[in-house]
Amino acid sequence: MKPGFGQPSDLRDGSQRRVLRSAAMALGAALSLVAAPLLTSGTASAVAWEQDYATPYAGDNPGCDYLSPGPQDSLACFVKYGDVLGVTYSDWFGDPMRTSVQWTNRLKNASGQWVTYRQGECFNDNGFSSYWSVCNKDFYESSSLNALGGRGSQLQIKACRLGVCASPSAWIDNNG
Template sequence: MTLAAGGALFVAMSNPAAAAEENNKGVPSGAPSSGTCITEITGATGCFQPYGDVIYIKDTSLDGYSVYVKWQNEIRNSSGTWHSYRSGKCTSDRGKGDWAKCDKDFYEASSTNALGGKGSRIKLTACVASIGDDECATNSWLSNNG
């Protein structure tokens, strides 16, 4: 897009490689049937279920704070180098004991992806949205073999 203002020429360019962060409010659900959960943080549990690419969040404390999971997705290019591909947040304000989920659609680790390589991994950070600094715990990278 080109705009002219007062004789000056401005050119606005977009970066197709920079995707917007995906922020979703989790929908009510039951506990995940399988997957890997983060249990290190007092007040929140976050899980990833590779089959179906579902991110879960559960509030585990009666403290009145909402909870969320930040997630990152990286894929490999054809040379085998990891690149940040997608990221986002799945939030829940449902209260203690309730699960919420956000359905995503990630590349599988064994499928050829948008960068021409094979490999997809996910990292979760479960957080309690407390006043001031949020309290969070992060897991190591998980291969998406769903």
């Protein structure tokens, strides 16, 4: 009777099993060498989208270093000292609409190339309670050694109203 599936073979020394095991390991190693470049070639890993809700700012202006005008009188801004993102509400026909500031933070890596590191959106749902609302973030400074092994940190912002966004600002060097 021949051995079938699940039945022991008549091999006494296990040499055929060792040969098959070695062949399977070699095949697995070869496949990983072929697949690794396909999984990592030229594409950066996806950056998670951060979502924050702004707190009302008590004052006329949070000290904006850079302003980004948005749709229908909305404004977004960046305050370098403290890494604060600001966004106004949009009073369009007396109805405060949801506004936000979308941002992208890129860092210079050890090779000197810019790489997107973080990105997200800060929503202002505070209506008339405060003209400006802010999100306090923590970005690398341009002069400090960053997580990618380089020195350099830039930010780009754009104001949005109900999901419609203005063009992004120029890249802002975060040296604050």
